[in-house]
Amino acid sequence: MPLYKTIQHNSSTQILIWNITESFEQLNQEVQLNEKSQKRLDGMKSEMHQRAFLSIRKLLAQAGYSDFDLYYDEFGKPHLINEKHISITHSHHFSAIILSNEAVGIDIEMQREKIQKIAHKFVNDKELERLQKINTNDYIKKLTVKWGAKEAIFKIRNEKGISFKDHIQVAPFELNETQTIANLNYNGINQQFTIHFSELDTNFTLVYAFENNMPTQAN
Ligand SMILES: CC(C)(COP(=O)(O)OP(=O)(O)OC[C@H]1O[C@@H](n2cnc3c(N)ncnc32)[C@H](O)[C@@H]1OP(=O)(O)O)[C@@H](O)C(=O)NCCC(=O)NCCS
Structure with missing residues (x-):
């Protein structure tokens, strides 16, 4: 379970970073996706992108959320169904989320x-x-x-x-x-x-x- 790092930036802001070492199959088995996310995952051409996308859901689980708590606006910006702000990034074998009461980007x-x-x-x-x-x-x-x-x-x-x-x-x-x-x-x-x-x-x-x-x- 390669949660690489957690940074508690302040009382309301947390950064969670994943080191993506799992195979697609493993991550896919462990993560539940909503219908829209499943469609996105199925349409992705790169397996690395799919693994990154799934690893973000592993990070959400670490923070007590699931893909069913996440939605995207028309610009592709992610939001949580509660009041928390979220931002997402992935690069090669790293992925990360930041969660905060304030507006944040990562x-x-x-x-x-x-x-x-x-x-x-x-x-x-x-x-x-x-x-x-x-x-x-x-x-x-x-x-x-x-x-x-x-x-x-x-x-x-x-x-x-x-x-x-x-x-x-x-x-x-x-x-x-x-x-x-x-x-x-x-x-x-x-x-x-x-x-x-x-x-x-x-x-x-x-x-x-x-x-x-x-x-x-x-x-
Ligand atoms: C959308 C953008 C910010 C994504 O950044 P990136 O470095 O390519 O990729 P990252 O992995 O860091 O981020 C991707 C995540 O950003 C989030 N994202 C996408 N569009 C977004 C938007 N409009 N606002 C906020 N977040 C957004 C998504 O969560 C996405 O991941 P997901 O769809 O798998 O959940 C970027 O592609 C972009 O459009 N930048 C602005 C264009 C620009 O001016 N470029 C440079 C000119 S010199």
């Missing part, structure tokens, strides 16, 4: 060299120039945190049209820190988020985000 990303090639698509030019002054390894790690932060914020706001590069800025941080802030400026709305980050294993990054304030009208 992302796990593998640290990959390839991220350097797409950096200009999600980080602005000034920020990129500063980041490029550090060594390659740290550059990749920092880019991965930034990417994860923007994905996590996107999962909270869930709005079409948000550009990672133009609308979300992550404040500078060091890799030996564990948190930073980020701002979303979109459609005349300004909102600040707290970003928490850490390493999972050697080359995976975990990021989760909280809203610091309700959206305010930008001047």
Whole structure:
């Protein structure tokens, strides 16, 4: 039962991470799915994706929920039938959920060299120039945190049209820190988020985000 890690972030926020080592058959035997989820699972082309999807339900069970407590809105954002907020992520052999009384978003990303090639698509030019002054390894790690932060914020706001590069800025941080802030400026709305980050294993990054304030009208 490879529950990899549980992080009790605060009294109302818990992060549960699964290390997916089980076969599809094993997970499939252990997990009960509602009709919609069963259809989704059956339609998935990749077995890894199916295992990740099922492992999320194992995490739900750890927290006292089942697939029957979970539903998705029209954008694909997951919700629980009670008041708790939930966010979901999967990356290779890791999957995770975050549960909170507050609006939250979570992302796990593998640290990959390839991220350097797409950096200009999600980080602005000034920020990129500063980041490029550090060594390659740290550059990749920092880019991965930034990417994860923007994905996590996107999962909270869930709005079409948000550009990672133009609308979300992550404040500078060091890799030996564990948190930073980020701002979303979109459609005349300004909102600040707290970003928490850490390493999972050697080359995976975990990021989760909280809203610091309700959206305010930008001047
Ligand atoms: C939807 C999105 C956030 C998923 O993130 P991802 O890193 O690809 O994948 P993850 O495994 O971390 O997350 C997948 C989970 O996110 C959740 N999710 C999907 N759409 C969502 C949405 N609109 N809002 C919140 N959560 C969402 C789902 O729970 C999904 O898993 P599940 O369907 O198996 O339950 C991402 O694909 C996306 O659309 N990003 C914004 C687009 C963008 O601007 N990209 C970059 C431009 S440079």
